[in-house]
Amino acid sequence: MSSLSKTILSIILLYVTANSSLLAREGDQISIVGSSTVFPFATIVAERFAKNTDFKAPVIESTGSGGGLKLFCAGIGLDYPDITNSSRAIKSSEKEKCTASGINPVEYLVGYDGITFSNSKQAKKFSLTKEEIYKAVSAKVMTEGKMIKNPFKLWSDINPELPKVEIDVLAPPPSSGTRDAFVELVMHSTCKKLYKMPKKGADGYKENCSSLREDGAVTEAGENDNLIIEKLAANKDRFGIFGFSFLDQNNDKVQGSMVDGVSPNMDTIADGSYGVSRPLFFYVKKEHVGVVPGIQEYADYFMALTKSGGPLEAAGLIPAP
Amino acid sequence: MSNLKKRKRVEARLKIYGVASITVALLMLATLLISISLNGYSAFRQAYFKISIPVDMSQFATENGSLSSKKLNLYDWDGLVNQSFNSIFPDITKRNDKRKLFQIISSNSGYDLKQIVKNSEYSIGQKNMVVWLPLSDDADQYLKGRFNIKVPEEDRRLNDKQIIWIDTLVAKDIAKLKFNKTFFTAADSREPESAGILGAVVGSSLTLFVTILFALPLAVMASIYLEYFARPGRITDFIEVNINNLAAVPSIVFGLLGLSVFLSTFGLPRSAPLVGGLVLGLMTLPTIIIASRTSIRSIPPSIREAALGLGASQLQTALHHVLPLATPGILTGTIIGMARALGETAPLLMIGMVAFIMEVPNSFTSASTVMPVQIFMWSDSAERAFYERSSLAILFLVGFLIFMNLIAVILRKKFEKKW
Numbered sequence: 008m009s010s011l012s013k014t015i016l017s018i019i020l021l022y023v024t025a026n027s028s029l030l031a032r033e034g035d036q037i038s039i040v041g042s043s044t045v046f047p048f049a050t051i052v053a054e055r056f057a058k059n060t061d062f063k064a065p066v067i068e069s070t071g072s073g074g075g076l077k078l079f080c081a082g083i084g085l086d087y088p089d090i091t092n093s094s095r096a097i098k099s100s101e102k103e104k105c106t107a108s109g110i111n112p113v114e115y116l117v118g119y120d121g122i123t124f125s126n127s128k129q130a131k132k133f134s135l136t137k138e139e140i141y142k143a144v145s146a147k148v149m150t151e152g153k154m155i156k157n158p159f160k161l162w163s164d165i166n167p168e169l170p171k172v173e174i175d176v177l178a179p180p181p182s183s184g185t186r187d188a189f190v191e192l193v194m195h196s197t198c199k200k201l202y203k204m205p206k207k208g209a210d211g212y213k214e215n216c217s218s219l220r221e222d223g224a225v226t227e228a229g230e231n232d233n234l235i236i237e238k239l240a241a242n243k244d245r246f247g248i249f250g251f252s253f254l255d256q257n258n259d260k261v262q263g264s265m266v267d268g269v270s271p272n273m274d275t276i277a278d279g280s281y282g283v284s285r286p287l288f289f290y291v292k293k294e295h296v297g298v299v300p301g302i303q304e305y306a307d308y309f310m311a312l313t314k315s316g317g318p319l320e321a322a323g324l325i326p327a328p
Numbered sequence: 329m330s331n332l333k334k335r336k337r338v339e340a341r342l343k344i345y346g347v348a349s350i351t352v353a354l355l356m357l358a359t360l361l362i363s364i365s366l367n368g369y370s371a372f373r374q375a376y377f378k379i380s381i382p383v384d385m386s387q388f389a390t391e392n393g394s395l396s397s398k399k400l401n402l403y404d405w406d407g408l409v410n411q412s413f414n415s416i417f418p419d420i421t422k423r424n425d426k427r428k429l430f431q432i433i434s435s436n437s438g439y440d441l442k443q444i445v446k447n448s449e450y451s452i453g454q455k456n457m458v459v460w461l462p463l464s465d466d467a468d469q470y471l472k473g474r475f476n477i478k479v480p481e482e483d484r485r486l487n488d489k490q491i492i493w494i495d496t497l498v499a500k501d502i503a504k505l506k507f508n509k510t511f512f513t514a515a516d517s518r519e520p521e522s523a524g525i526l527g528a529v530v531g532s533s534l535t536l537f538v539t540i541l542f543a544l545p546l547a548v549m550a551s552i553y554l555e556y557f558a559r560p561g562r563i564t565d566f567i568e569v570n571i572n573n574l575a576a577v578p579s580i581v582f583g584l585l586g587l588s589v590f591l592s593t594f595g596l597p598r599s600a601p602l603v604g605g606l607v608l609g610l611m612t613l614p615t616i617i618i619a620s621r622t623s624i625r626s627i628p629p630s631i632r633e634a635a636l637g638l639g640a641s642q643l644q645t646a647l648h649h650v651l652p653l654a655t656p657g658i659l660t661g662t663i664i665g666m667a668r669a670l671g672e673t674a675p676l677l678m679i680g681m682v683a684f685i686m687e688v689p690n691s692f693t694s695a696s697t698v699m700p701v702q703i704f705m706w707s708d709s710a711e712r713a714f715y716e717r718s719s720l721a722i723l724f725l726v727g728f729l730i731f732m733n734l735i736a737v738i739l740r741k742k743f744e745k746k747w
Binding site: 128 | 401427431435436439483484485517518591595598599682683684686708710711712715
């Protein structure tokens with residue numbers, strides 16, 4: 008090895024070891040984890056926060072709501088995140104875990120996200136009920152009081168008024184929060200209200216009420232919602248399930264079907280008349296406020312940007328009324 | 329006789345099959361590269377507008393006559409840009425129209441202006457400056473013709489008025505597509521017009537540097553030991569089997585290992601290139617060991633025996649004779665491992681490098697991300713302008729790989745010895 012490369016090596020090794028902050032993260036940077044649905048909004052807030060204040064830019068990871076709360080509740084200290092985003096409220100089991108670690112999570116409701124059932128702009132706009140959507144995508148459906156394998160091939164099989172077009176739906180994968188919310192808001196609600204199925208956890212509930220069909224009528228798309236939109240634009244008989252912010256950005260290519268007579272848009276999601284919407288939150292670790300600079304300021308800044316007419320609304324977040 | 333003809337026919341067929349498979353592979357590669365290039369080339373340019381901004385620089389002066397960054401930070405730059413932009417269209421006075429007007433310029437333009445002022449030589453006495461600032465991503469896509477204006481107005485991101493305003497700007501020659509310097513000098517941003525690849529390139533470089541620093545010496549030592557010192561036996565066999573198995577372990581497992589060892593036990597920071605490099609180093613270690621051993625084994629025994637015969641110790645034989653000759657093979661193995669590490673995202677997910685990071689990392693412990701993660705995050709964004717940017721980033725990643733391979737070829741040529 009030449010003396011030159013030896014010098015370079017030793018300089019670099021010195022640099023690595025001299026970096027005193029080897030243990031834990033740098034204490035002046037907020038660490039945020041959590042939901043991939045809140046992620047695009049949180050990044051907008053973080054960018055503006057860093058550019059308009061003297062605080063350092065927060066680091067935001069997209070870990071999913073469950074993964075985020077798990078990291079968040081693991082403990083206090085710079086090894087653990089300060090804030091977690093969530094597309095659902097914290098569960099009681101998660102809260103217990105937090106309390107056990109001495110954490111008091113402070114909840115902030117930032118707004119709502121709608122889940123749309125959309126197709127290409129070149130096709131007719133559909134008007135569906137939750138039950139019709141359930142019948143189109145569920146692995147099992149109820150006929151004469153019994154759960155049988157989904158027999159519907161065409162939309163007109165479900166409701167004669169619907170067109171004679173083959174059912175072809177792109178659904179998000181089970182790992183996605185959109186899928187969870189869709190299953191809960193459309194499928195579970197149909198199961199409970201219309202079919203009077205027993206509550207969660209009962210025998211057969213999962214395959215009757217949570218499983219999508221696997222006979223080709225429903226295809227699982229990847230996590231990438233842009234890809235779903237490309238595929239819808241290419242095939243006008245296809246439907247896709249994705250979040251409202253993607254519909255909002257691609258209004259020239261796709262349209263959201265009416266669900267129970269209501270079209271998805273900012274107003275109907277905000278006032279709750281569009282039935283397939285869910286609240287979005289973030290949770291702040293109170294114990295870190297004052298330790299890591301800027302946490303409270305970030306939270307306040309986030310809430311200020313969620314106001315109607317703000318940049319988050321422009322990105323597709325529906326402000327809380 | 330007929331047998332010979334038959335054999336020749338078979339040979340000819342085999343040749344045709346070979347040519348056909350190469351053609352198919354090349355065609356696929358070409359299709360991929362061409363389609364990505366077609367999507368991505370437009371990201372080389374970005375729509376900017378020229379604006380003359382009246383600002384009295386003396387108000388930012390400190391007592392000794394230099395610019396005060398505190399005063400600069402407190403100033404309302406967004407308001408200033410919006411006001412100046414409004415003066416290009418003096419007849420727009422209604423609140424709602426103004427809001428629509430300001431949507432066609434980048435929401436970061438105030439910040440960009442502040443940075444321009446901070447970084448350049450505007451003298452204190454100056455009262456007016458002329459700068460180019462970015463238009464919004466929607467306006468940018470419209471100017472690039474990637475915007476469908478045939479659909480009804482309410483379904484578009486830009487309404488008729490906004491399109492007329494943009495056309496006016498272009499007609500006056502104060503808005504045009506210019507080279508997108510930001511893409512090569514900035515880290516990630518939520519606004520496509522402010523987003524750049526530099527943060528990810530630096531992150532990838534830092535990470536790979538740690539990887540090579542960690543994996544290469546370990547792998548070379550391990551292979552020298554296994555080839556020269558280890559006595560054949562059960563333990564050596566056991567080690568060998570394990571190394572071969574490790575090379576096939578899914579990469580996410582190394583991420584989990586990194587999470588529990590480096591983060592939880594040693595308390596190293598999340599999202600840091602140091603940890604990313606160590607994890608990827610662990611992942612590439614078996615690949616490099618296997619390649620190094622093969623290459624050491626392929627050195628003719630005569631060279632080794634000659635050295636030993638002349639009285640060299642095992643160490644001297646290994647370091648002075650075998651290793652220099654084995655270097656080309658070891659380098660090839662290293663580059664294969666590095667190329668895999670460069671494209672890897674799964675193990676980095678567990679240690680927090682799949683994150684939104686706005687600053688170019690400046691040390692091995694500052695939060696950073698890597699190029700494949702950046703591509704993944706952009707391709708997952710709703711804004712359409714990110715689509716072309718992720719394509720360009722893919723081309724960049726491919727370029728980075730070619731560059732790495734080129735270095736390997738050059739080094740290999742340099743060390744290659746014939747005997």
